[in-house]
Amino acid sequence: MSYWVPRGGLPAQAELTTGQSGRAVFTEAYAVLPRGTMSDIVTSRLPHWDDTRLWVLARPLSGFAETFSWYVVEVAPGGGTERPDDDPDAESVLLVVDGEALLTIDGASHPLGAGSYAFLPPGARWTLRNGGEATATFHWIRKAYERVDGVEVPEAFVVHEDDVTAEPMPDTDGAWATQRFVDPLDVRHDMHVNIVGFEPGGAIPFPETHVMEHGLYVLEGKAVYLLNQDWVEVQEGDFMWLRAFCPQACYAGGPGRFRYLLYKDVNRHPRLRPSSPAT
Template sequence: MTYWVPPGGLPPQTDLTTGQSGRAVFTEAYAVLPRGTMSDIVTSRLPHWTDTRLWVIARPLSGFAETFSWYVAEVAPGGGSQRPDDDPDAEAVLLVVGGAATLAVDGTERALRPGSYAFVPPGTPWTLRNDGDEAATFHWIRKAYERVDGVEVPAAFVVHEDDVAIEPMPDTDGAWGTQRFVDPLDVRHDMHVNIVTFEPGGAIPFPETHVMEHGLYVLEGKAVYLLNQDWVEVQEGDFMWLRAFCPQACYAGGPGRFRYLLYKDVNRHPRLTM
């Protein structure tokens, strides 16, 4: 498996504005942040993190993502945090895409490498550090956990995607499949963060239209994606946000696999008041 890692930097003054970053689109139904938008000048810093920068590619905002935030974090050698998140309601999924890091959850340390996936429940102490000699890059997806009386909060876990089978969608001959890191029937979880894979020529052959909000980050390959009424060409490193009920479909058109990391909110009553 391969994973796109943002290179940072700045485009040269000779580049056209309508080049890579010129594909950026922001609408009421969806947004596309091409990989060229993730330059040095749009990085952020966080309190209690050292030698770390991140690209904030989604955040709760009126008219944009409502249920989650999504960072692409880059931790320099020697960097990290002993106090990564002070929000007691925040649950997190981490997916490492470059370098290596050490994650400690409830005092238990685990070595992370590209493809390592971690779930951290709300209110759970955790730390992360980079003891290596190259930058560690990871996706960090956060959601305010929705507690339900009589339903336990799920436990932390760490797994590698190599150990999670791709489950083919019915009647696709394996052209479209999903790696599910939690049991879809486990209602303790109120978000799913999966990896979706299409073989060349694979497709979503109908416009999915549903209540779940989506974030999609392309890890590998290229495709044409239907977003509302628009067919948009996307490639590795691009991020898409899809509002609830935004119609979506996909054709994988590259010579290799098309894979993306997918967020969706699940298993809870829709809120009736804001």
């Protein structure tokens, strides 16, 4: 499989602002962060992470993402953490797109390479280290887990994309398929992070309009995506945010496959009132 990997840097002074990064759009219904916006000067750092930088693509914010945060993380050789996340309610998905790292979960070691996927439930004790000679890059999607009385918290797992079969959507002859990393009927999970793929000519042939909030990062290829009322060209390395009920559709014209990593919130009642403040 192919994965777009950002490399940072900074555009030359002679380049036009309306070039790659000029496709950036932020609206009340959706946002597009093109790959050209991921320069060195917009990276962030995290406490307790050594030799690590990240691009924050989404975070809970009024008028923007409400349910999740999304990072693209670079860990230099020798870097990593023994204390990745101090939020006891945070659940996470990691997808490695470049390099190698060693993930430990509750003391068990899991070597990760490009295509490795890990689910980390709230309260999991985990660490991550890059013991190799090249930079390790991974996506890190976080959500505050919504506990439900009588429903167990799902367990941690690590799998490789190659071992997850793409399930074709009905009546598409495989032109549109989804790799689902958890069972859609398993209501223990309150988020799905899947890989959606289209062969050239594949399409979402109607404007999906539904309650899930979406984050999409294009791993491979290019397509035209319907976002609310706008058809927008996107390519590998671009990130999209869609608020709940934002109409969306897609046409993948080729010449190669079009694939993206998809987040959506699922399997819970919509909140009818704000959460109680912490005491």
